[in-house]
Amino acid sequence: MLEIRDLTAGYGGGAVLRGVSLKVERGEIACIVGPNGAGKSTVFRAISGLIEIMDGEILVDGVPIQGRSSADIIAAGVAQVPQSNGLFPALTVRENVLMGAYLIRRQRALVKQRYEQVAALYPVVRERAKDKAGNLSGGQRRMVEFARALMLDPKLVLLDEPSVGLDPIVLAQVREAIQTMHQAGKTIVLVEQNVRFGFNVSTTGIVMESGRVLIQAPAQELLANPEMATLFFGGVIEEKDAPDDEGPVCPA
Amino acid sequence: MRRVTQAAPASGGSGLFSLRKVRYLPVAVVAVVIALFPLLTDSGYYQNMVIISLVIAVSAVGLNIITGFGGYPSLAQGAFLGVGAYAAAIGSIKVGGSPFYWIPLAGVLAGFFAFLLGLLSLRTRGFAFAIITVSFLTLVRLVSQNWDSLTNGTAGMTLPLPSWDRAYLNWPFHFALVVLLGFSLLVTWRIRRTKFGVGLIAMREDEDKAGAVGVNTPTYKLLGFVVSAIFTGMAGAIYGYYLTFVDPLGMFGLLLSVQIILAVLLGGKGTLFGPVLGAFIIEPLNEVANNQLGGGNIRLVIFGGVLVLVVLLLPQGIISTVRRRWSLWQERKRPGLTGARIELCERPKPPVRPEPSDRYILEVRNLNKRFGGLRAVNDCSFGVPEGSITALIGPNGSGKTTVFNIITGMMTADSGEVWFDGKRIDHLHPWSRAHLGLGRTFQITRLFGEMTVLENVVAPLREFSVRQLNQTAISGEEAARAEELIRMVGLIAYRDRPAASLSYGQRKLIELAQVLALEPRVILLDEPAGGINPTLIERLGELIVELNSQGKTFLIVEHNMPFVMGLCNPIRVLARGTTICQGSPEYVQQDQCVLEAYLGTDFVLEPKGAGGA
Numbered sequence: 001m002l003e004i005r006d007l008t009a010g011y012g013g014g015a016v017l018r019g020v021s022l023k024v025e026r027g028e029i030a031c032i033v034g035p036n037g038a039g040k041s042t043v044f045r046a047i048s049g050l051i052e053i054m055d056g057e058i059l060v061d062g063v064p065i066q067g068r069s070s071a072d073i074i075a076a077g078v079a080q081v082p083q084s085n086g087l088f089p090a091l092t093v094r095e096n097v098l099m100g101a102y103l104i105r106r107q108r109a110l111v112k113q114r115y116e117q118v119a120a121l122y123p124v125v126r127e128r129a130k131d132k133a134g135n136l137s138g139g140q141r142r143m144v145e146f147a148r149a150l151m152l153d154p155k156l157v158l159l160d161e162p163s164v165g166l167d168p169i170v171l172a173q174v175r176e177a178i179q180t181m182h183q184a185g186k187t188i189v190l191v192e193q194n195v196r197f198g199f200n201v202s203t204t205g206i207v208m209e210s211g212r213v214l215i216q217a218p219a220q221e222l223l224a225n226p227e228m229a230t231l232f233f234g235g236v237i238e239e240k241d242a243p244d245d246e247g248p249v250c251p252a
Numbered sequence: 253m254r255r256v257t258q259a260a261p262a263s264g265g266s267g268l269f270s271l272r273k274v275r276y277l278p279v280a281v282v283a284v285v286i287a288l289f290p291l292l293t294d295s296g297y298y299q300n301m302v303i304i305s306l307v308i309a310v311s312a313v314g315l316n317i318i319t320g321f322g323g324y325p326s327l328a329q330g331a332f333l334g335v336g337a338y339a340a341a342i343g344s345i346k347v348g349g350s351p352f353y354w355i356p357l358a359g360v361l362a363g364f365f366a367f368l369l370g371l372l373s374l375r376t377r378g379f380a381f382a383i384i385t386v387s388f389l390t391l392v393r394l395v396s397q398n399w400d401s402l403t404n405g406t407a408g409m410t411l412p413l414p415s416w417d418r419a420y421l422n423w424p425f426h427f428a429l430v431v432l433l434g435f436s437l438l439v440t441w442r443i444r445r446t447k448f449g450v451g452l453i454a455m456r457e458d459e460d461k462a463g464a465v466g467v468n469t470p471t472y473k474l475l476g477f478v479v480s481a482i483f484t485g486m487a488g489a490i491y492g493y494y495l496t497f498v499d500p501l502g503m504f505g506l507l508l509s510v511q512i513i514l515a516v517l518l519g520g521k522g523t524l525f526g527p528v529l530g531a532f533i534i535e536p537l538n539e540v541a542n543n544q545l546g547g548g549n550i551r552l553v554i555f556g557g558v559l560v561l562v563v564l565l566l567p568q569g570i571i572s573t574v575r576r577r578w579s580l581w582q583e584r585k586r587p588g589l590t591g592a593r594i595e596l597c598e599r600p601k602p603p604v605r606p607e608p609s610d611r612y613i614l615e616v617r618n619l620n621k622r623f624g625g626l627r628a629v630n631d632c633s634f635g636v637p638e639g640s641i642t643a644l645i646g647p648n649g650s651g652k653t654t655v656f657n658i659i660t661g662m663m664t665a666d667s668g669e670v671w672f673d674g675k676r677i678d679h680l681h682p683w684s685r686a687h688l689g690l691g692r693t694f695q696i697t698r699l700f701g702e703m704t705v706l707e708n709v710v711a712p713l714r715e716f717s718v719r720q721l722n723q724t725a726i727s728g729e730e731a732a733r734a735e736e737l738i739r740m741v742g743l744i745a746y747r748d749r750p751a752a753s754l755s756y757g758q759r760k761l762i763e764l765a766q767v768l769a770l771e772p773r774v775i776l777l778d779e780p781a782g783g784i785n786p787t788l789i790e791r792l793g794e795l796i797v798e799l800n801s802q803g804k805t806f807l808i809v810e811h812n813m814p815f816v817m818g819l820c821n822p823i824r825v826l827a828r829g830t831t832i833c834q835g836s837p838e839y840v841q842q843d844q845c846v847l848e849a850y851l852g853t854d855f856v857l858e859p860k861g862a863g864g865a
Contacts (some may be wrong), residue, residue: 011753014583016590035785036757039590083756083783135626138648161756164782165695167647167811169852193757193783194812211590233786 001026001187002047002156007056007066009046015054016042018211024156024204029178029188031198031219033232034208040191041083043208044158048080049073060156075103079154081145083161089134093144096133097125100151111151118147121180139170143177150181157181159190163197175201195233199223207232279525286532287430290423297539299422303494305535306429307333310487312515312527313436314480319513320521321449322476323456324377328369328385329512331392332362332481334503336488341409341498342402355428355489362485363478365392370477374470377459386506393504408499411492425494429487433528436483441524443479447713448721450703452476453522454711457700460662465712465770466686475721507551511538514555518562520569522702529570534558589745608640608821612671613805614659614690614774619668621654621829628654629665630829636774641796641806643816645840646826647850652809653695655826656776660692661685672774687715691772695779695809697759701752705743705762708751709734712770737765740795742788757783764792774805781812793819817841817857825850 002024010016016039024030032040045051047058049070058066065073079100087096097118101111119126122143128136133144142162149157162174178201182188192198198219199205205222207214209232215222222228285292289302315329339358340351373384396403403409416424443449451472454462463469492498511534519530537558541551566573612635621629629651636642644652657663659670661682670678677685691712699708710726726734738744741761746754751762760783767775781789793815796806810816816823817837825833825840827849833840840846847853 014589018590033785036761036783036788037590037755041755161783165648165779165811167645167850168813168855169850170648171811172852193785195786231787 001028001061002189003057003059003062004043004047005057005059007043007046007058008054009042009051009056010054011051016211017046019056020208020211020213022206022213022216024187024189026155026187027182027185028204029182029190029202030204030206031202032189032191032206032208033193033195033198034214035232036193038208039211040208041160042211044080044160044189044191047073047078047158071103074152074154077152077155078158079149079152079156080158081149081160081162083164086145087133087136087141087148089132091133092130093125093133093136094129096144097148097151100148103152114151114153118150121150121184122147122177137170138166139173142166142170142174146177146181150184150186155187157186157188159188161191161193163192163194171197196223287427290421290426296422299426301536301539303422303426303429304491304539305532306426306433307487307491308512308515308535309528309531310429310433310436311484311512312519312531313433313440314482314484315512316516316521316523316527317440317443317452317480318473318476319516320523320527321443321452321456322473323452323459324373324473324476325382325513326369326385326480327382327506327509327513328389329480329484330506330509331369331389331504332366332484333488333491333508334392334396334498334500335362335365336485337492337495337498337503338396338403338409339485340489340492341411344412344493345409351489351493355486358489359482359486362481362488365485366477366481367474370474374473389504389506389509393500396500396504403500406500408497408502411496411498413496414493422494425490428490432483432487432490437524437528439479439483444524445724445726446721447723447725448472448475450707450711450725451713453703454700456522457702458698460682461694461698461700462711463682464660464662464686464692465766466683466715467711467713468681468683468716471716507555510555511535514559514562517569518558518566520571520573523569523571523575526569526571589749608637608805611638612636613638613673614807615671616655616659617669617671619655619658619670620666621651621658621663622666627829629658629668632668632826632830634824634831634834636805636807637822638805639800639803640822641800641808641820643820643823644807644809644826645811645816645823645850646832650826651829652826653778654829656692656778656809659776660690683713683716686712686770686772689771689773690776691767691770691774692776693760693763693767693778693780695782697756697763699751699754699759699763699766702750704748705738705751705754706731706734706747708762709737709765709769712766714771734765734769737768738762741765742791757785757788760784761788768799772804774807775799777806777808777810779810780808781810781815789815813851813855813857 004020004022007017007020008015020039020043032043034040042051046053049068053066056066057064060076060078063076065076088099097115098111101114104110124140124143125147128140133141136144159178162178163171166174175197178188190198190202199222202219204216205219206216207222207228286302290299293299311329311333315326318324318326336358339361340354343349343354343357344351369385369388372388373381376384397406414424451462451467454465454467455469455472459469515530515534516527517530518533519528520526537554538551541554562569568576615635617633619629619632632651632655644655646652654663658665661680665678669676672685672688672690677688700711703711706726710730713720735744735747738747741764743758743761746758751759754762760780764780780792784792789812796819800806808816808820821836822834823837823840824831825846832849833843833846841851841857847855
């Protein structure tokens with residue numbers, strides 16, 4: 001679905017990505033992790049055509065998309081959900097979601113059909129359709145952003161730190177929302193700092209460092225790898241149900 | 253200490269020195285040509301063009317201080333030229349005496365008028381500010397038209413002819429303006445390097461944030477206005493003597509002010525020579541339009557066109573654009589900076605943390621805040637024990653950030669009190685609270701994007717004093733301390749990069765270094781771990797413990813439960829704008845209300861560091 005070969009790219013002032021290669025198969029959820037400034041978000045910007053690509057190839061379904069305009073890339077089936085505050089707060093939820101269909105705005109029937117589809121996936125869209133997006137809670141906002149990204153029926157969805165700033169209950173909802181998207185047949189790539197959240201929701205883990213991909217492997221395998229854990233995930237990650245000295249905390 | 257490995261900074265190398273030389277050579281040549289222009293040509297037409305360009309240039313350099321540095325687009329700069337010209341006219345006609353008295357006095361008077369305008373517009377920003385400046389210009393013109401006994405009304409005033417020998421022609425005017433321009437450039441150059449200048453730029457980038465790091469914004473703004481008007485007023489007086497005639501329409505017309513601001517925008521706002529370059533493009537264009545293109549309103553079409561072109565093609569102005577292109581071209585072949593892992597090295601064990609005292613250093617009592625129909629904060633009270641690391645947790649939308657905003661003074665509560673160290677502070681300005689020792693970071697970082705990382709970290713001001721205004725912004729001890737803070741958060745390689753070029757997580761870390769530079773006693777952190785690499789979160793926790801054992805108190809909003817539970821005690825839980833539970837981590841984790849409202853009834857604390865629940 002997505003293949004990147006030896007990608008070198010940056011913001012004009014020198015290359016931030018220095019030969020990134022990775023491969024995400026159809027139907028996978030891949031999670032990119034790595035130190036701050038390693039180039040994770042930059043990979044997304046490169047895929048979406050927002051920065052200059054100096055060298056290398058980006059293939060979506062075997063078709064090279066590097067050097068094409070952002071609108072072209074979106075039309076080729078790539079949708080991106082930005083890091084935070086991606087909604088227009090003064091517009092209603094419905095208007096925000098419909099904004100995602102801007103490229104097909106003349107095909108009214110298709111837009112309507114897609115709207116029904118995403119509203120079925122994410123009920124909050126229909127429930128809060130007439131409310132201003134600025135009045136939604138953090139988790140609801142994320143779901144509306146997801147819904148909007150699905151309006152063009154993309155093959156590949158890029159999620160930039162979906163977990164940031166969310167409380168534990170909402171985080172669980174967002175995890176479900178990502179799985180919903182996956183069940184709807186999308187291939188998903190996400191960038192996460194919250195390694196546990198990211199790898200637990202993903203099938204494939206990708207570790208980046210200094211503008212390169214260090215390792216790509218099944219997510220659970222990476223989580224269990226003590227070396228990776230010490231270097232990047234902050235200490236060895238123990239089994240989830242073994243918090244020995246904490247004791248059971250839920251009285252229920 | 254843990255060491256942070258990062259790519260070496262892209263250094264300027266040995267080419268930098270020669271580059272500087274090359275860059276300043278054209279400036280020197282142009283300066284000599286302009287300064288000696290009357291010796292190069294006898295043409296009165298061109299001499300006049302250069303003299304008026306100089307007048308516009310001095311005004312534009314002045315305007316650049318408040319518009320380019322401070323970010324306030326004033327359309328009243330022409331008014332200060334006019335005030336200066338009228339001051340010279342009225343003084344030399346009604347009182348008499350040498351221009352050597354009246355020119356400096358005109359500067360002082362223009363400064364006074366600017367002070368008034370500053371007072372009028374203190375609370376406005378953006379469009380509202382621009383409109384107030386236009387109104388001010390109109391007001392001054394109306395007064396000059398109607399106060400017949402002082403200004404001779406619409407008929408205008410004729411100034412005495414110059415007393416020097418006719419053989420000297422316009423040379424004295426020309427050289428006086430050249431000296432004035434040189435002097436105002438020198439002042440601008442100096443301001444850019446002082447606390448005053450950095451404070452103004454901080455205001456431009458984010459005025460609320462500037463207040464939060466201790467910049468006394470109204471004082472800076474007023475002072476900026478006065479400085480920007482003084483040289484303009486003096487140039488106006490020289491202009492008046494040169495024209496030997498002043499009248500309201502010529503002096504207080506909107507077009508003159510438009511020309512000045514256009515010069516700043518075209519040349520490059522916030523740059524040293526941009527306004528001068530702009531002036532020497534705009535004024536000749538004006539003359540050509542008047543004399544060769546049919547005069548009349550063709551000027552308006554041309555200025556309008558120039559403005560559109562500037563906005564579309566050169567939004568940063570000529571000098572900034574050229575400089576940017578040049579530096580991009582220079583850096584093309586160099587590798588960019590990217591983040592690498594943090595090496596785990598042995599660290600000295602953090603000293604034993606002192607027991608927090610029973611005394612509340614920070615306390616909120618019965619806070620209320622409504623946004624329309626929404627009660628964001630609802631009778632909220634809690635205290636932060638001195639020397640503690642206190643957490644403030646709660647669901648999204650429970651009012652945590654609003655409480656932060658009220659504590660730091662960026663928002664006023666509808667009712668309730670904020671107490672800091674035994675003093676009630678809810679009536680104080682944000683910068684005064686910062687000076688008392690209250691520092692904060694923001695959930696979505698608000699660094700000054702155009703400033704370098706180092707400038708961002710030296711921008712906070714621990715106090716306000718007049719002497720400080722003229723202090724060099726980045727000086728020895730302070731710069732060393734700022735560098736130490738940047739090194740502490742692991743980003744020393746990025747020291748001279750503009751903050752806007754950092755990634756999300758890196759900005760969070762620099763904002764932390766910035767607030768530490770304020771040397772606060774209480775530090776409010778709004779989601780410090782969000783978007784930060786787990787290894788770095790551990791480092792952050794250690795850093796907080798280290799600072800805490802040195803006596804700093806923390807109040808932390810955070811959703812990363814392993815981080816909060818392992819670090820903070822006590823914990824305050826907020827839901828629907830009110831405190832629903834307070835106590836130790838163990839206590840809070842077992843409270844039924846907290847489990848339902850926030851943690852989720854299936855909550856299990858995961859091991860620390862894995863990056864969240």
